[in-house]
Amino acid sequence: MINIDINKTLNGSQGKMNLRAALDIKEHEFIALAGESGSGKTTLLRILAGLEDANGTLKVSDKIYLDDKINVAPQKREIGFVFQDYALFENMSVEENLLFVERDKQLSSYLLNLCELYSLKDRFTNTLSGGQKQRVALCRALMKKPKILLMDEPLSALDPVMRAKLQNEILMLHKEFKTTTIMVSHDPSEIYHLASRVVILDHGMIKDDGIPKEVLLKANTPNEFSFEGQLLDIIKGDIEYIAIVAMGQKLVEVVVELDDMKNLKIGSSIKVHMKAVGVEK
Amino acid sequence: MMDIFSGLEFNPFLLSFKLAFITTSILFVLSLPLAWYLSQTTSKFKPFFEALTALPIVLPPSVLGFYILWALSYNSPLGHFFEEYFDIKLVFNFTGLVVASCFYSLPFMVQPLQSGFEGLSKNMLEASYVSGKGKFETLLRVAMPNIKPSLLTALIVTFAHTVGEFGVVLMVGGSIPEETKVASVAIYEMVEMMDYTSAHIYSAIMLLISFLVLLAVYIFNHKHNKKFGAI
Numbered sequence: 001m002i003n004i005d006i007n008k009t010l011n012g013s014q015g016k017m018n019l020r021a022a023l024d025i026k027e028h029e030f031i032a033l034a035g036e037s038g039s040g041k042t043t044l045l046r047i048l049a050g051l052e053d054a055n056g057t058l059k060v061s062d063k064i065y066l067d068d069k070i071n072v073a074p075q076k077r078e079i080g081f082v083f084q085d086y087a088l089f090e091n092m093s094v095e096e097n098l099l100f101v102e103r104d105k106q107l108s109s110y111l112l113n114l115c116e117l118y119s120l121k122d123r124f125t126n127t128l129s130g131g132q133k134q135r136v137a138l139c140r141a142l143m144k145k146p147k148i149l150l151m152d153e154p155l156s157a158l159d160p161v162m163r164a165k166l167q168n169e170i171l172m173l174h175k176e177f178k179t180t181t182i183m184v185s186h187d188p189s190e191i192y193h194l195a196s197r198v199v200i201l202d203h204g205m206i207k208d209d210g211i212p213k214e215v216l217l218k219a220n221t222p223n224e225f226s227f228e229g230q231l232l233d234i235i236k237g238d239i240e241y242i243a244i245v246a247m248g249q250k251l252v253e254v255v256v257e258l259d260d261m262k263n264l265k266i267g268s269s270i271k272v273h274m275k276a277v278g279v280e281k
Numbered sequence: 282m283m284d285i286f287s288g289l290e291f292n293p294f295l296l297s298f299k300l301a302f303i304t305t306s307i308l309f310v311l312s313l314p315l316a317w318y319l320s321q322t323t324s325k326f327k328p329f330f331e332a333l334t335a336l337p338i339v340l341p342p343s344v345l346g347f348y349i350l351w352a353l354s355y356n357s358p359l360g361h362f363f364e365e366y367f368d369i370k371l372v373f374n375f376t377g378l379v380v381a382s383c384f385y386s387l388p389f390m391v392q393p394l395q396s397g398f399e400g401l402s403k404n405m406l407e408a409s410y411v412s413g414k415g416k417f418e419t420l421l422r423v424a425m426p427n428i429k430p431s432l433l434t435a436l437i438v439t440f441a442h443t444v445g446e447f448g449v450v451l452m453v454g455g456s457i458p459e460e461t462k463v464a465s466v467a468i469y470e471m472v473e474m475m476d477y478t479s480a481h482i483y484s485a486i487m488l489l490i491s492f493l494v495l496l497a498v499y500i501f502n503h504k505h506n507k508k509f510g511a512i
Contacts, residue, residue, distance in 0.1 A: 051407050074410045081411045087404035091426035100422070101412040144413060 001027060002148065002180060006047055006056035006066070010040060010204065019043055019054075019204035030174055031182045032191040032212065035201035041184045042084075044201070045150045048182070049081050050074035060147060080141030080179070082151040086133040088125040094136050095121040101143035111139040114176075115169055131162040135169065142177055149179040155190065160249070167193050188216050226273045231266055245272060289479060292459050293467035294486070300375070300463060301443035304382040305390075308439055311383075312390040317420055319391070320398035334391045337384060342448025349381045350453050373455045378463075381453040382443050390439045397431025398424060430502040437498045441491055 002025040010017045019040040025031060033041045046052040050065065051074055058066035065072045089097050094117060098108040112118040115135040125133060134154055141149060154170070155163045171194055174181045185191050191198050191212050198215045200208040208215050229245040229252065236242075241261050243254045254272055256264070264270065319330060337345055353371035354360045363369045371377045401424055409419040425432065447465040454461030456470060464487060471480040 049411055051410070074407070075413045075415060077411075079411060081408065083404040083408060085402070085404055087402060087408040089405060089408070089423055089427075091423070100409075100414075140408075140412070 001025070001059075001061060003057065003059040004048070006044075006054045006058060008043065008047065008052070008054035010043060014038065017204045021201075021204075021206060023199065023206070023209075025180060025182075027180055028178055029180055030171075030194055030196045031180075032195035032198045033182060033184045033201065034186065034191060034198055035207070039201040040204040041201055042152055045081075045152055045182065045184060048148070049079050049150055050077050051081075078144070078147040080144055080146035080149045082134075082137050082141045082149070082154045084152045084154070084156065086125075086137040088133060088136055088140070090124070090126055093122050093124055094128070097125060097136055097140050098143050101140055104143065107143060107145075108139070111142060114173070115139055131158055131166060134158065134166060138166075138170065138173065142173060142179075145177065146179060149174065149177075149181045151181070151183040153184050153186065156186065163187075163190065170194060192216060226271055228269060228271050231264055231268055231270050233266060234261060234264065243270075245270065289482060290458075290467070293462050293464040293483075296375075296459070296462065297444045297464040300378055300382060301440045303379050304386055304443045305436060305440045307379070307383055308386060308390040309436065312387065312394055312435070313420075313425075316391050316394035317398055317424070319395045320401075335388050337386070338388050342385070342446070343452060345385060346381065346449040346452030349384060349449065353377055353380060353453070372453060373457065373461065375454075375460055378450060378454045378461055381449050382446060385446055385449045386439045386443050389442045390435050393431045393435040393438065394428070397428030397435075400431075401427055430505050433501055434498055437494055441494050445487075445491065 002023075004021055004023040004025070006022075007018060007020045010019050017038075017040065021040075021044055033044065035041055043052060047054045047066075048058065050072060053071055054066065056066065057064070060078070063072075064070050065077055089100060092100060095108055095112065098111065099105065102108075109118065112121055115138070117132065117135055117139065120128065120132065125136060128136065134157075138151075138154070141151075151170075155166055158166065167190060170181075170183075173179075174194075183194065185194075195212050198208070198210065198212045199206055200215065208218075227247050229247040231243055232246050232251070233244040234241055234256070235244065237255075241256045241258065243256045243261075243264065245252045245254055252272075315330075315334070319327060319334075350372060351357055352359055353363075355364055355370075360371050363371055369376060371380060405423060405427070406419055409423045410416075414422070444463075445465060447469065450461070450463055451466055451469070454463075454466075456462045456466050462470075464483060468480050468483045468487070471477075471483065
């Protein structure tokens, strides 16, 4: 059980902001921390790890990590942290990165095998691909057998195929090591796939908290489908106009009526609604 | 050809290198914690310490030399203390030169180290803390191995700078053969006595050594950057 009740004044990109978070987290939960950038997600993670101080209390099981008098150093917290930019030790090989944390060759070999990294164990980390680096960072974070695993957008820099693969590995390791996991993520499909609970931060406040299915689908009515994208171009067809919209990595063509078209500006961000008529596999 | 060299005293060179080696060793040990502190601190006193360590770069060597001479002489409390209690004289001998050189070359050791430490990824250091390692172990096993080019630059430049110092050495040490007469002072004296042949040979040796030392540093850094990416 983790009890979080902290607050901290941040100097964010939009001026001063108060980060306030009160959460009770059950053991072995997998929490996704979502919200716009600058909403305080990373700071919350860093406070949990002891890398930043804050007011309030933080209790893990029966151990106090933070209160008025106590502020346990990051070294003494049973926490594993996966940084967004991996933060591997560049002067060490893959295996040495793991052994640096704990001289436990059995555990390091086990982890490296599990993540298909064993054949790379003697390589220096700057020769690895992004996905490989991220897996090394994940393995390294687990070398301490932490109670809590914190991950700051661990998959954001990877391509979709690698993402899907690593999502499965994260889930497997979460179960295998029985950690309580908190992961910052922007990707709804990732959150849906991995998390048992999602907490959405907005300007330092918890805006939403619940099961991913409920929280993520709340915005959409059942038989309507909508997405936001950027309007790239409008092409004149034979009888109607066609808008080219960029949705994530994909481009979509949408038919627009003349009246609607007048209000559209190329380059602006728009929301497209559709009635779902059928789903193909 | 041999005649020219046989008449030469090589003691000043030995003395220069001995002084540079000792100064570099002392400064390395002292500057590591200082540079590490300066790179990590968010204290408002940081600019004050930075300005203080950079002073020897801008001060005329005669000014620095004068203050050091004054501070170390028997008439100052510090010089008095050392001479009364430890029977150590700090001026016009080799010990005095070492002390003066440590002040004079301090910025050349601190600054490369500090900028090396500042260029390190903050997350990498924090990853070490989260892994359970304290500041000292992080400095030794993560920070230092990852700033090898800066370490080498600091060591070599400090060494070379100490070999090349002149004004401070002359003021604090004078020119006592086999005690404080280093190569740069010897060249000065040769020119004064119009012994240009010796001055030429000495100067050429200094030039060659300095160039080779710098070339070695640049080659190493070039290779290192190729291997690990520029820092």
